[in-house]
Each structure stands twice: as C-alpha cells, then as structure tokens.
Amino acid sequence: MTGIVVTGGSSGIGRAIAIRLAEDASRQNSANSAQVLVHYRRNRDGAVETAEQIKRLGVCCEIMAADLSRPDEVHRFAKDAIERLGVISTWVNNAGVDVLTGEAASWSFDEKLRMLLDVDVCGTIALSRIIGPVMADQAKPGDVTPSMVFIGWDQAPVGMEGDAGMMFGPVKAAVMAFANSLAQTLAPHVRVNTVAPGWIQTAWGETTSAYWNERAKTQALMNRWGRPEDIAEAVAYLASPNAGFVTGQTINVNGGWNRKFEGRHDDSL
Ligand SMILES: NC(=O)c1ccc[n+]([C@@H]2O[C@H](COP(=O)([O-])OP(=O)(O)OC[C@H]3O[C@@H](n4cnc5c(N)ncnc54)[C@H](OP(=O)(O)O)[C@@H]3O)[C@@H](O)[C@H]2O)c1
Numbered sequence: 001m002t003g004i005v006v007t008g009g010s011s012g013i014g015r016a017i018a019i020r021l022a023e024d025a026s027r028q029n030s031a032n033s034a035q036v037l038v039h040y041r042r043n044r045d046g047a048v049e050t051a052e053q054i055k056r057l058g059v060c061c062e063i064m065a066a067d068l069s070r071p072d073e074v075h076r077f078a079k080d081a082i083e084r085l086g087v088i089s090t091w092v093n094n095a096g097v098d099v100l101t102g103e104a105a106s107w108s109f110d111e112k113l114r115m116l117l118d119v120d121v122c123g124t125i126a127l128s129r130i131i132g133p134v135m136a137d138q139a140k141p142g143d144v145t146p147s148m149v150f151i152g153w154d155q156a157p158v159g160m161e162g163d164a165g166m167m168f169g170p171v172k173a174a175v176m177a178f179a180n181s182l183a184q185t186l187a188p189h190v191r192v193n194t195v196a197p198g199w200i201q202t203a204w205g206e207t208t209s210a211y212w213n214e215r216a217k218t219q220a221l222m223n224r225w226g227r228p229e230d231i232a233e234a235v236a237y238l239a240s241p242n243a244g245f246v247t248g249q250t251i252n253v254n255g256g257w258n259r260k261f262e263g264r265h266d267d268s269l
Contacts, residue, residue, distance in 0.1 A: 002034055003085025004239075007068070007127070008095030009038035010046030012202035013151065015053075016228035017092055020236045022054040022061070035060040037081055039095065041067050068095055068123030069115065078130040087138050090239040091131050091148045093175075096120045099167070100204040109163055116171040124150070125178050132182055136189035145191050147239045151231070152176040152196040154254040172196075176250055183248035191247040193238045198254020201225035220255025230255075 004021050008014035018038050025034035036054050038061060040047035047063040054061040062084065066077035082088070097119045098104060099112040107115075128148065135146040153172035159165055176194050183192035199205065199216035205225055208216075216225050234253045237243055 001085065002087050002089040003037060003081070004034060004090045004092075005037045005039065005081055005085070005088060005131075006092045006094055007039040007124075008041075009050050009063075010040035010043035013197065013200060013228045013231045014038075014092075014094040015046070015050045016232040017094060017235045018050050018061075019053050019057075020229070020232035021090060021092075021239060022057050022059040024236055024240065025059050026057040034089075035062070035085055037061075037085060038063045039077065039081075040065055041095070068127065069097075069118040071122075071126060074123055074126045075130070078127055081131070082134055088131065088135050089144065089146050091128075091135065091146075092151075092235060092239070093124045093128060093149070094151045095124070096151065098203060100164070101207065102203075109167065113167045113171075116167055120171050121174045121178075124175060128178070128182060132186050132190060132192070136186050139189040144241045145189070145244060147243070148179075148182070148186075148190055148192045149235050149238050150175055150179040150192070150194040152179070152194045152250060154196040154198045154252045154257070156196070179250075180248055187247055191238070191243065193243070193246060193248070194250040195231055195234045195238065196250050196252045196254070197231050198226050198252065198257070200228060200231060202228060219258050221258050222255035224255065226253065226255055 006014050006018040009018040018036055022036050036059055038047050038050050040063060051061040051063050064080060066073045068074055097115050132148060139146055152175050153168055156169050156172035156176060159169055179192055179194045186192055198220060217223055230253055234251050
C-alpha cells in the first residue's frame with residue numbers, strides 16, 4: 001500500500017488535487033495498492049464529498065481532521081497518517097487559512113497575520129519536518145522517488161499592494177523558501193517542489209467584487225480565472241515519475257503574468 005496525503009482537501013484546490021492524484025492512481029492500475037488520505041480541519045462534509053469522489057474512481061480513501069494551528073494536533077496527525085498509510089509516496093501541503101471570507105474576514109490585520117503564520121507557516125513546517133524524514137527513510141533505491149509538494153503564491157516573491165499582499169506575501173514566501181531548503185535537505189531521497197498559484201477561483205473568487213473579478217482575469221495572459229484543476233494538474237506532474245529529475249523548483253500556475261501596457265502601444269521602440 002502506498003499513501004497519498006493532501007492537507008486541506010475538504011474544498012477548493014486541495015479537493016481538486018486529491019481527486020486528480022487519485023485519478024492517476026486509478027489509471028496506473030495501482031488503485032488497489034494506493035490509499036488517499038484527505039485531511040481537513042472543520043469542513044467534514046466537504047472532506048466526505050472529496051472522499052466519495054475518490055472512492056468512485058476505485059481508490060481507497062479516508063479522511064482525517066487536524067487543526068494545524070495547534071502543535072499537538074500537528075504531531076498527532078503526522079503520527080496517525082504514518083500509522084494509517086505505512087509507506088507515503090506523495091504528500092501535498094495545501095492547507096491554508098481563508099482570511100478573506102467567513103468570520104475571519106472581519107478580523108484585524110494582526111489577527112489574520114497571526115493565524116496565517118500559525119497554520120500556513122509554522123503548522124506546515126512542523127508537519128513537513130516530521131513527514132519528510134520518514135518519507136526519506138522509506139525510499140528504496142530503484143523505486144519511484146517520493147514527492148512532497150507545497151502550495152505557494154505567484155505574487156509572494158514580487159509583492160502586491162495592500163493588506164492582502166502584506167499578509168499573504170510574507171507568509172507564502174516563507175512556505176516557498178522552506179520548501180527550497182527542504183529539497184536541499186532531503187535530496188536525493190525525496191523530491192520537494194512548489195506550485196505557486198495565481199488567481200484561482202475558490203470561495204473568495206466566487207463572491208468577490210466586480211473590481212477583483214476583472215483584475216483577476218486581466219492579470220492573467222490567458223484572460224481568465226485559474227481553476228483548482230489547473231493547480232491539480234501541475235501537482236500531479238510534480239508527484240509523477242515524469243518529474244523524476246525535478247526538485248527544488250517552483251512552478252507558477254497563473255495563466256502567465258500580464259505585463260502588457262494597458263494604454264496605447266508605441267511602435268517607435
Ligand atoms: N485561491 C487562490 O487564489 C490561491 C492563490 C494562492 C495560494 N492559495 C493557497 O492554496 C491553498 C488552498 O486554497 P483554497 O483557495 O482552495 O482555499 P480553501 O477552499 O479555503 O481551502 C483551505 C483548506 O485549508 C484547510 N484549513 C484552513 N485552516 C486550517 C487549519 N487551522 N488547520 C488545518 N487545515 C486548515 C481548510 O479546512 P476546513 O475548511 O475543513 O476547515 C481547507 O481544507 C491555500 O494554502 C491557499 O493559501 C490559494
């Protein structure tokens with residue numbers, strides 16, 4: 001049995017990733033020997049829905065709850081996941097706090113930043129520092145190299161104006177920097193990479209203002225919102241043996257950043 005784990009798989013990008021990885025397991029005829037573990041925090045119904053879609057592909061799936069802002073829960077989740085799955089082939093660190101919708105939207109800047117640091121940065125790092133070495137120990141010469149994938153943000157290294165840029169920027173930059181160092185630490189036993197999404201239409205994108213709806217579309221050369229499935233496709237590549245020589249890399253999946261000047265084009269240059 002080889003295990004696939006996706007944190008934050010109860011909705012949005014995490015759900016699409018879990019289903020996409022299960023499709024690969026199903027296609028490779030490894031359905032009987034693969035098991036997907038879908039992690040969630042509060043949205044049990046969402047996690048059950050993800051698991052049902054995975055089981056319909058003929059792949060075993062379980063769900064497991066853990067609040068990654070709590071160090072005791074991080075340790076308990078890591079231990080339970082290892083016990084439940086045995087060998088872990090793919091681990092995707094996708095869980096992240098939504099501070100743009102729901103009750104968290106009314107929190108102060110400091111409260112949002114603190115929670116993002118606790119979950120996205122400290123929770124993700126603590127979890128990966130337990131799981132990464134276990135995956136490295138389990139790796140056997142000649143076998144497919146296990147893969148760990150992180151989710152960053154395309155604008156984190158360059159910056160974005162306003163509160164969202166000033167909180168998500170440093171948080172996701174920290175995640176991306178940690179992933180690069182983990183790749184150096186675990187090589188050649190585990191491949192570690194990052195997918196950096198652009199504007200992906202999940203809960204916030206579905207209800208956002210006309211301004212942000214327009215901005216999200218026009219900032220992509222492809223002139224549309226990204227879909228969770230766009231991110232899942234890149235994660236599936238990084239998790240697959242096709243990416244066997246790819247580690248310590250970040251793939252921006254943002255439809256291509258639009259750098260075209262919106263005004264009149266001047267042909268004199
Ligand atoms: N959407 C975008 O445009 C975009 C762009 C760049 C990066 N990202 C990143 O992509 C990832 C997925 O985002 P999404 O848009 O799909 O958001 P989402 O639908 O809100 O999913 C977030 C997931 O993280 C889990 N989570 C939240 N707080 C948690 C906690 N304290 N402990 C453990 N898990 C927790 C949620 O679990 P429950 O709901 O079950 O509580 C949920 O499964 C996030 O890391 C996000 O920062 C998104």
